[in-house]
Amino acid sequence: MNTISATPANQELPEAQQLVLPGYCSWEQFEALDLLLEDIPGLKITYLDGYVEFMTIGEDHEEIKSTIALLLGLYFLELGINFVPVGSATRRDREQNVSFEPDESYYLGEKKAHPDLAIEVTFSSGDASKLEKYKRLGIAEVWFWQKQQISIYRLRGADYEPLAKSELLPDLDLGLLERCIALPVKLEAMAEFLKTIRQTKEK
Numbered sequence: 001m002n003t004i005s006a007t008p009a010n011q012e013l014p015e016a017q018q019l020v021l022p023g024y025c026s027w028e029q030f031e032a033l034d035l036l037l038e039d040i041p042g043l044k045i046t047y048l049d050g051y052v053e054f055m056t057i058g059e060d061h062e063e064i065k066s067t068i069a070l071l072l073g074l075y076f077l078e079l080g081i082n083f084v085p086v087g088s089a090t091r092r093d094r095e096q097n098v099s100f101e102p103d104e105s106y107y108l109g110e111k112k113a114h115p116d117l118a119i120e121v122t123f124s125s126g127d128a129s130k131l132e133k134y135k136r137l138g139i140a141e142v143w144f145w146q147k148q149q150i151s152i153y154r155l156r157g158a159d160y161e162p163l164a165k166s167e168l169l170p171d172l173d174l175g176l177l178e179r180c181i182a183l184p185v186k187l188e189a190m191a192e193f194l195k196t197i198r199q200t201k202e203k
Contacts, residue, residue, distance in 0.1 A: 019053070
């Protein structure tokens with residue numbers, strides 16, 4: 001396996017860069033690499049079938065994912081939906097040859113083997129190709145935010161299919177969510193989101 005020079009733990013990483021490590025990496029090598037890099041802030045590591053991908057995380061990425069979490073929290077509260085937020089907790093399964101971290105993830109209702117919903121904020125193309133890691137763990141619904149839009153994929157049997165709206169949250173106005181994520185003032189985004197949800201409920 002190629003060697004990597006680790007960035008000092010207190011050093012910020014560049015904004016939104018991706019790197020796929022050339023060559024095959026065994027599970028044991030991946031675990032050693034993951035341990036070596038675990039103290040580097042703003043770095044996500046994905047392992048799938050012997051290939052390792054690194055992605056650096058910057059402020060733009062964190063602002064969007066945090067805004068999504070704020071708005072979904074309001075939605076769950078207002079509609080009385082029981083949920084367990086588990087954020088970017090690592091999903092790892094050696095037998096399935098996969099390890100990754102969603103940007104946000106949720107159990108709806110009670111905890112299960114893996115979250116029902118996972119969300120990724122991405123500034124790159126080819127989102128659908130990233131679904132394989134989620135499929136290995138049977139995560140029911142995956143959302144991708146990209147270019148101010150959210151794409152939703154639902155697991156059907158052995159593969160995912162794109163949906164116009166969430167089946168887990170069928171009453172969620174996706175257009176409203178997208179508009180509020182894009183608002184620069186987050187207090188205004190939360191107020192607008194909550195006001196519109198309440199107006200819809202009253203109709």
